[in-house]
Amino acid sequence: MMVWQKRYSPPGASPGTLHLPSALRGDVRITAIHYSPGAYSEEEIIDLDDFLRTAPGDGVLWINMDGLGDVSALEKLGQHWNLHPLSLEDVLNVPQRSKMEDYEHYAFLTFRTAFMEAPQHVCMEQVSLFWGTSYVLTFQDEAEHDAFEPVRNRIRHRRGHIRQHGADYLAYALLDAAIDSFFPVLETLGEELEALEEAVLKAPTRETMEAIHAIRRTLTHLRRVIWPTREMVHAFAHSESERMTGSTRVFLRDCYDHVLQVLDVLESYRDLGGSLMETYLSAQSYRMNEVMKVLTIIATIFIPLTFIAGIYGMNFDGAKSPLNMPELQWYWGYPFSLALMAGLALCLVVFFRRKGWF
Amino acid sequence: MMVWQKRYSPPGASPGTLHLPSALRGDVRITAIHYSPGAYSEEEIIDLDDFLRTAPGDGVLWINMDGLGDVSALEKLGQHWNLHPLSLEDVLNVPQRSKMEDYEHYAFLTFRTAFMEAPQHVCMEQVSLFWGTSYVLTFQDEAEHDAFEPVRNRIRHRRGHIRQHGADYLAYALLDAAIDSFFPVLETLGEELEALEEAVLKAPTRETMEAIHAIRRTLTHLRRVIWPTREMVHAFAHSESERMTGSTRVFLRDCYDHVLQVLDVLESYRDLGGSLMETYLSAQSYRMNEVMKVLTIIATIFIPLTFIAGIYGMNFDGAKSPLNMPELQWYWGYPFSLALMAGLALCLVVFFRRKGWF
Amino acid sequence: MMVWQKRYSPPGASPGTLHLPSALRGDVRITAIHYSPGAYSEEEIIDLDDFLRTAPGDGVLWINMDGLGDVSALEKLGQHWNLHPLSLEDVLNVPQRSKMEDYEHYAFLTFRTAFMEAPQHVCMEQVSLFWGTSYVLTFQDEAEHDAFEPVRNRIRHRRGHIRQHGADYLAYALLDAAIDSFFPVLETLGEELEALEEAVLKAPTRETMEAIHAIRRTLTHLRRVIWPTREMVHAFAHSESERMTGSTRVFLRDCYDHVLQVLDVLESYRDLGGSLMETYLSAQSYRMNEVMKVLTIIATIFIPLTFIAGIYGMNFDGAKSPLNMPELQWYWGYPFSLALMAGLALCLVVFFRRKGWF
Amino acid sequence: MMVWQKRYSPPGASPGTLHLPSALRGDVRITAIHYSPGAYSEEEIIDLDDFLRTAPGDGVLWINMDGLGDVSALEKLGQHWNLHPLSLEDVLNVPQRSKMEDYEHYAFLTFRTAFMEAPQHVCMEQVSLFWGTSYVLTFQDEAEHDAFEPVRNRIRHRRGHIRQHGADYLAYALLDAAIDSFFPVLETLGEELEALEEAVLKAPTRETMEAIHAIRRTLTHLRRVIWPTREMVHAFAHSESERMTGSTRVFLRDCYDHVLQVLDVLESYRDLGGSLMETYLSAQSYRMNEVMKVLTIIATIFIPLTFIAGIYGMNFDGAKSPLNMPELQWYWGYPFSLALMAGLALCLVVFFRRKGWF
Amino acid sequence: MMVWQKRYSPPGASPGTLHLPSALRGDVRITAIHYSPGAYSEEEIIDLDDFLRTAPGDGVLWINMDGLGDVSALEKLGQHWNLHPLSLEDVLNVPQRSKMEDYEHYAFLTFRTAFMEAPQHVCMEQVSLFWGTSYVLTFQDEAEHDAFEPVRNRIRHRRGHIRQHGADYLAYALLDAAIDSFFPVLETLGEELEALEEAVLKAPTRETMEAIHAIRRTLTHLRRVIWPTREMVHAFAHSESERMTGSTRVFLRDCYDHVLQVLDVLESYRDLGGSLMETYLSAQSYRMNEVMKVLTIIATIFIPLTFIAGIYGMNFDGAKSPLNMPELQWYWGYPFSLALMAGLALCLVVFFRRKGWF
Numbered sequence A, B, C, D, E: 001m002m003v004w005q006k007r008y009s010p011p012g013a014s015p016g017t018l019h020l021p022s023a024l025r026g027d028v029r030i031t032a033i034h035y036s037p038g039a040y041s042e043e044e045i046i047d048l049d050d051f052l053r054t055a056p057g058d059g060v061l062w063i064n065m066d067g068l069g070d071v072s073a074l075e076k077l078g079q080h081w082n083l084h085p086l087s088l089e090d091v092l093n094v095p096q097r098s099k100m101e102d103y104e105h106y107a108f109l110t111f112r113t114a115f116m117e118a119p120q121h122v123c124m125e126q127v128s129l130f131w132g133t134s135y136v137l138t139f140q141d142e143a144e145h146d147a148f149e150p151v152r153n154r155i156r157h158r159r160g161h162i163r164q165h166g167a168d169y170l171a172y173a174l175l176d177a178a179i180d181s182f183f184p185v186l187e188t189l190g191e192e193l194e195a196l197e198e199a200v201l202k203a204p205t206r207e208t209m210e211a212i213h214a215i216r217r218t219l220t221h222l223r224r225v226i227w228p229t230r231e232m233v234h235a236f237a238h239s240e241s242e243r244m245t246g247s248t249r250v251f252l253r254d255c256y257d258h259v260l261q262v263l264d265v266l267e268s269y270r271d272l273g274g275s276l277m278e279t280y281l282s283a284q285s286y287r288m289n290e291v292m293k294v295l296t297i298i299a300t301i302f303i304p305l306t307f308i309a310g311i312y313g314m315n316f317d318g319a320k321s322p323l324n325m326p327e328l329q330w331y332w333g334y335p336f337s338l339a340l341m342a343g344l345a346l347c348l349v350v351f352f353r354r355k356g357w358f
Helices: A048-054 A071-081 A085-092 A149-156 A167-180 A182-202 A206-237 A246-311 A333-354 B048-053 B071-080 B085-092 B149-156 B167-180 B182-202 B206-237 B246-311 B333-354 C048-053 C071-081 C085-092 C149-156 C167-180 C182-202 C206-237 C246-311 C333-354 D048-053 D071-080 D085-092 D149-156 D167-180 D182-202 D206-237 D246-311 D333-354 E048-054 E071-081 E085-092 E149-156 E167-180 E182-202 E206-237 E246-311 E333-354
Strands: A029-035 A040-044 A060-066 A099-102 A107-116 A122-131 A135-140 B029-035 B040-044 B060-066 B099-102 B107-116 B122-131 B135-140 C029-035 C040-044 C060-066 C099-102 C107-116 C122-131 C135-140 D029-035 D040-044 D060-066 D099-102 D107-116 D122-131 D135-140 E029-035 E040-044 E060-066 E099-102 E107-116 E122-131 E135-140
Touching: A029 A149, A040 A149, A048 A071, A060 A071, A060 A167, A071 A085, A071 A135, A085 A107, A085 A122, A085 E246, A099 A206, A107 A167, A107 A182, A107 A206, A122 A167, A122 A182, A122 A206, A135 A167, A149 A167, A167 A182, A167 A206, A167 A246, A182 A206, A182 A246, A182 B206, A206 A246, A206 E182, A206 E246, A246 A333, A246 B085, A246 B206, A246 B246, A246 E246, B029 B149, B040 B149, B048 B071, B060 B071, B060 B167, B071 B085, B085 B107, B085 B122, B099 B206, B107 B167, B107 B182, B107 B206, B122 B167, B122 B182, B122 B206, B135 B167, B149 B167, B167 B182, B167 B206, B167 B246, B182 B206, B182 B246, B182 C206, B206 B246, B246 B333, B246 C085, B246 C206, B246 C246, C029 C149, C040 C149, C048 C071, C060 C071, C060 C167, C071 C085, C071 C135, C085 C107, C085 C122, C099 C206, C107 C167, C107 C182, C107 C206, C122 C167, C122 C182, C122 C206, C135 C167, C149 C167, C167 C182, C167 C206, C167 C246, C182 C206, C182 C246, C182 D206, C206 C246, C246 C333, C246 D085, C246 D206, C246 D246, D029 D149, D040 D149, D048 D071, D060 D071, D060 D167, D071 D085, D085 D107, D085 D122, D099 D206, D107 D167, D107 D182, D107 D206, D122 D167, D122 D182, D122 D206, D135 D167, D149 D167, D167 D182, D167 D206, D167 D246, D182 D206, D182 D246, D182 E206, D206 D246, D246 D333, D246 E085, D246 E206, D246 E246, E029 E149, E040 E149, E048 E071, E060 E071, E060 E167, E071 E085, E071 E135, E085 E107, E085 E122, E099 E206, E107 E167, E107 E182, E107 E206, E122 E167, E122 E182, E122 E206, E135 E167, E149 E167, E167 E182, E167 E206, E167 E246, E182 E206, E182 E246, E206 E246, E246 E333
Parallel strands: A060 A135, B060 B135, C060 C135, D060 D135, E060 E135
Antiparallel strands: A029 A040, A029 A060, A099 A107, A107 A122, A122 A135, B029 B040, B029 B060, B099 B107, B107 B122, B122 B135, C029 C040, C029 C060, C099 C107, C107 C122, C122 C135, D029 D040, D029 D060, D099 D107, D107 D122, D122 D135, E029 E040, E029 E060, E099 E107, E107 E122, E122 E135
């Protein structure tokens, strides 16, 4: 499960200066895709200065940076498209709250993609996206994972209308891919919840409880991430920028719907998690009580019997008085005492059964 | 109970392309009803191309598709009335969040109907509805179930004013039928809650607990479905389209009221479910405690008695000393010991009773 | 306690047709009061057609129908004042959500009155009210109960200003009487809550728990009824109709205040109910634990004693070895063993007491 | 703790008639303070008619009535300043929901002051305030308590600017004094919560639980009172009356802040109360479990020992067979049996300790 | 943990008079920083009158007062910049609710900084900030702690753009520093929550429970502080004053984001705290039940065995009757009885194991 990380710049940092937390250092891979309805090219950028000098002016340019380790590249991109220092700083401050910030000549969006790392491990990656008139820049904080391959394939193979649309549609497509990445995660969580539900009702163990606690924590965390995403998609869909075309707005409305769906599912999973914990407690206490009841019944039946045996183990001297335990001298004494005990046990069993205790 | 299903298109799918999840493949039945105040015809469509070519232009045309297995039919209908690819895609993505989307020449609504499959099984069916100037298209994802027969009968038998109104009234009537389908389900749930309430107060078992958990889950799920329906009916009633007449708007206000009523009932059922779980826990612990108390009391009374019997079972040699258990040699020794035990038991019983323990 | 009833028309019913659920059939009593500042008449209507033909045009006419069994009377009234079929249908659909619907020439309000039937039974009656320029029609679904007698008396005896005002004031006065009918019910519930509180803290029984559960259910139900009433009174007070005079608006503001007060009280009662349940559980577990503690202490003290008695009940043969239980042959053997037991018991008692266990 | 009282007028009462609930009858004391920047007079009013006839027209006049027993005085004041019957009625209906009602020539405010009666008793007093161009009338329902003495002193001793301002500032000052009266109460509650917190963590008893329940009830009640006060102060601060000066508006903003602060504190106290109850339950169960654990361990250790003693108390006849309990005839028999028991006890102790049970 | 303090002025105080609570008396240190893009000076103020007389008119002047013990200095500053008495009073009333108040020629902000005093101690300091055209005044209530050193360093060393901007940017920078001071505190709390989580799942003790309770209380308190801060930053960012430049507004948007992030984290921590308490209770009850189960099983196995031993300890006289315990005279009697006991014990163990009890 993702842990909340330090996001604050080192004390004394001026807002808007770029500083890379050591945790984010690592390899960086920058790729560029340039396309127009008719043309398409894709390359990995080695020399960024060179690339920016010769970058074409028409069509849509999408530069993606996997990993945040190269601060100077970020600065160069910022200078080339005149991006606000605060937005650049937000790229490096991980994790950010999902948000959209509208500047005059571009918009800055930050959001998350989700994926399962191990079967039980929900991970998230922060994506920062700059959307200008004819370009989209994306920054992903983890170099290994990439949620945008499907979008790339649609550009490459001219699937759908993506090549016909501008940068606004590309920004939408990337955002939609990010939100869609939550659905398989939700599904996995849903399956785990169902497995837990069965475990709770069938055979609850200590591990069940820990798993319920863990899944509740994950759901709380996901909700914290998705809640501001809702606002962000809303703000994006209602952006008043003229770079946004009406047709993309229609698609964004659909995207907003998906976020709401994610939230709905999360909320009902959270409900379910709480209800599961209650049911777990009640099921476990039920099982425990069953155990205790049977054991106590056994004990309770034998205690009076042992008492009777104790009576006839007393050493009163029958020689001194005919009143002193004459039963011990009776011909039928022993069978009588055994019968007494059996009768008493029977009475108790009948009594318990009539009370409905077992 | 309905389980949350995969809704996402296969990775790499472009938004707006039609792809049928394998779970939805199956038989499809397309029917058309065409009516005007004076005329009425009903037929099952075999050749859709042919039908669309000869479809009449006046009156109201309602095409209903039971089952979603025929993607090509959906595409043909989409081309004929120029429907947005996103709406068509939403028809196949099951389940959808209830919503209304306003396009220039038509509106797209998606919502659910509810029904009881088995006595204990709440099921839901997704309905997608396209509402244009003179046509209504509906798509239901399950071929076996149909919630719209009453509306069909009203058209057939000219009951009410439906034949006098246009497509807007038909869309309303279908939506109203869908929402009304929740009332019998709620009633069944209400009856089950009452049965559970009685079981909890009379004789709570493990099954009671499982049933409470199950009904709470169902209520959570229903609420997740109904909550966005409220917004949708509101949006529909306040649609600014000129295809909406004032008289239908009045009826929609009534329909909105019904959704609110469903939500009110759901909320108080959810409250009741939570309160039931608490009451169950407390009732069960009460019963368990009663059992434990009686058993412990029996044990506690006999333990001191057994102790006394143990005393007189000791083998101190009375021959060696007159102090060694002289009671054993007394004439009244045994009766005395029995009386001692009886007296002690009585004291304990009186003490417990005075404390109010049984 | 009122149970949620079927509200839906039989399947296939067209919205706006009048159909009487069989549960509502029964005797009907229609009364008319006609008044103006100077005049006043009151009569029971036998022949409605006749009455409507000769109804006076000036002053305020209030027709009240107790019981809903006479659908034809409802239809006649609807035709006479040109009421929308949907409103008429809502009169028969019991229970309705409280609401106000504004039509051009009249407004339709539906709300509830509350009363105690048995000492422990909260009942509600649905009132439907049509408010036109010079008339008010009211429909109550239960023939036996009537919350409007005080208003009638004010008209009869010219108390207050009611005779000086028009139909808007009468509608207000009836609504206010309905809302005021909740206060005695709340007071009864408040008294019961206090009684339960005392029971919980003094001597909680199984009945206490059931009563807490029942009162929580009643409060949930009342809240469900009152919540929409708030909106309705708000809508009524802000009605833009010119039939509403400024002075009545001032009174409605007061009426709105009363609804808020009812809601405030309900909310804090609900809080109290939840807190009571928790306190009950904790008090009961406290009592149970007290019982278990004392019993266990008794058992624990006697178990070691019984063990010692068991030791000296062993049959090791002192004749074979001087090591075999020489105590049995001692002169002070028996007193020594008794002292040993008494000492051990004392130690345990002191130990328990020091630990603060009793 | 204050108990919810009957507020409803007797059935049949017309809204706007004055009727004094018997609980409010009692002594009444009416005082008048008249001031202007330069002058100041204070008197107790004996003959109200006389006073009103000769009341000065300039400066600010503040009439305060302690106790509500004199309905005729209320009526006279109402006639003199032409107050709406509904407001006068609200003065007598105790308790009222805090509210402000704007009339053309005056405003009516009702709110509460709080004070501690006994060390553990939170009391509230209802204050009704009429604010006109040059006068303020206040009515307090309890004759003994008075929250306005500090304001009087400021007028008397010309402290602050109160003598320079008009009636609006006086109304503000009184309202502010009322809200400030909640702070000492909150502080007392905060101290009690802290004491309870310590008690819960150190030595929870039955009284602790009752005290937690009581304080939660008090907090619920206070919140019910303060919540509408917030709205009221807001409405007062945004009153559009021209009697309100800009400088008083600034002070009211401060007053609004105080209400919010009271609410914030209340909310976190309520949170704390709920958390305390949970902690109490858990602490008590912890203590109980500790007790049970030690006792059970003692019992469990002695039970096997007693069993061994029981074995050697059996009466098998060694004379009949060398197999019949030869231990009894051994030279080291008794020491062997004691060692066996001691060894077993030791094993159990080590086992329990290794399991971490004590 | 910070405790809620008396905020109310002594009874009878007029709003707007300065009175220093004794708790705040102590040493005071006043420093002044004056800067413009090109110049910079810093000094500690000894003679305030003198300083104010010679204060430069251009550039930005920031006067900071550490500790609130010098009321006369506060008054002098208030007179020099014509500050409203209410704002000055709010400086001394500690703690204040975070708020912004807009006056014509300046704005008054009050907020908190947070820091860890001891490893486990969250402390907060109230900061009052006056923001005028060319000056910023800040007041911190604790003399020892200072959250603004980073801002000072940025001014001193010309880091970032702070020297290029006006007083609005300085106010923003200080507010941002205050909000950023919450992040390390949150991180510490997050680490403690994780430690508690591990403790709960591994080895819950009484201290764990107390720590959970304490951290929940701290989170409740922090939320109470941060919630109004959100509104305040919002109000500040949307201030309509012309002293606010567009570029600072962009930075404030970022600052608002940080507050939201703090709130998000707090909310999910609060969720986590509640879930932890539930998990603690369930884990502890699980452990306890494990203990009880093993102990009870041991007891239950030995009770029947002891009963059998008791049987053969009875003293029925075999000489009187061949039926009286003939087993005692059997050759294999003793081995038989031991085998009987072993067999019974085995049966019970097998039975328990098959039931899955250990």
